[in-house]
Amino acid sequence: MLLAIGALITGIALLVWGADRFVDGAASVAKNLRVPPMIIGLTIVSLGTSLPEMIVAAMAALDGNRDLGIGNVLGSNIANIALVLGVTALIIPLAVQSMTLRREMPVLMLVTFLAFALLADGVLSQIDGIILIIGLVLMMGWLTRIGMKDRHDPMIEEFTDSIPEGMSMKSSILWFIVGLVVLIISSRMVVWGAVEIAHFFGVSDLIIGLTIVAIGTSLPELVASIAGALKGEADLAIGNVIGSNMFNLLAVLAMPALIHPGAFAPEALMRDFPIMLGFTIALLVVSLGFKVGGKINRFEGGLLLSGFVGYLYLLYLQA
Known part of the structure; x- marks a missing residue:
């Protein structure tokens, strides 16, 4: 048991570190190939x-644990909205200025309903x-097209700042490979x-995936x-969550x-998906707002975080 806990904690830590190195290497390779920062941000960084x-x-x-995935x-989508944005908004209110994000939020709802339609049986x-992968390709193409159209979007500068500076092509490729290897090894440890x-503890793989694994793999977003x-x-903070949730539903x-x-497990569809949908709708409402710009204030952040705690308590009662 202690060995399993140690493997899980170490694996999650290495998973986060490996993902950062992989993204830095991939983004630097793309930058050295003169790919525009907006495209790098909307594809490599978001993915x-x-x-x-x-x-x-x-x-x-691969191990036959479908429910864990x-x-x-x-669980990650719920944690991204309720935990990550909840905690972040408590620290500093998040105002949405980017038109790119305001276009992405309705698309997130469409992707969510697509996933529900595929899981409904x-x-x-x-x-x-295959449908999800096609949706992923179409979404990345759409994001790239609208990102390149709006040259004055505030996310362009934010994405530019997030890409490592001064990394040679050789170093970029090295970190890309190191990150990928660490990701593979650490994911085996986590699983x-x-x-x-x-x-x-006699609980299902689904519960473990919804809680420990989901929270651990949401640490990069946090x-x-x-x-x-x-x-x-703030746009980059919210953009990380929206992009991650869309990629989770399509790629993951x-x-x-x-x-x-x-x-x-039927609980995933009957209990967890409706809760994820509810948090997604809440994010859509508070972020878009009813005026020109939306804002997630501290009170709304507290509500999101309280909802996450309540969800964990519900899982505890049912487990």
Whole structure:
């Protein structure tokens, strides 16, 4: 049991570190190839925040733990909104200025309903996985197109600041490879430790995916959002969460569908998905606002965080 806990904690720490190195290397490679910062930010950086969830879901699926990957997707999306933005808004209120973000939020709702439609039959099939991957490609193309159209979007400067400076192509490739290797090794540690803990306490893989693994893999979003907010980059903080949630529902959910398709725990659809949908709608309302610009104030941040605590308590009661 102690070995499993140690593997889980160490694995999550390495997972976060590996994801950062991977994204830094990939972003620097793209920058050295003269790819515009907005495209790097909307694709590599946004996808990078979901890398821990994606690798964990893939490894879990390879081990036959489909529910762990699905729980990681739903739990991470709930944690991203309720925990990450809740804590960040308590530190500093988040105002939404970027038109790119205001366009992304309705798309997040569309992606959420697409995922629900695919999960509604209680089975995650390979066809579902292919549809999700197609949706991912279309979404990345759309984000890139609108990002390049609006040259005055405040996110351009924020994305530029987030890309490492002065890294040579050789160093960029090296960190890219190191990050990828660490991601693979640490994800194996996380999956093994999580499954062992689940078996020890007699709870389902779904519950472990929704809680311990989801919170652990949401740490990059928490760190990035708090850092962005403290630097006055509220758009980047919210953008990390919105982008991560879209990538989770498309890229991460596709992993168990393509690798280990089949039926999943009904609680994921009947309990956890509606809760995730509720938090997503709440994010849409408070971020877009009813005027020109939306804002997540401290009171709303407190409500989001309280809702997350309540959700964890519900899982505790039912587990």
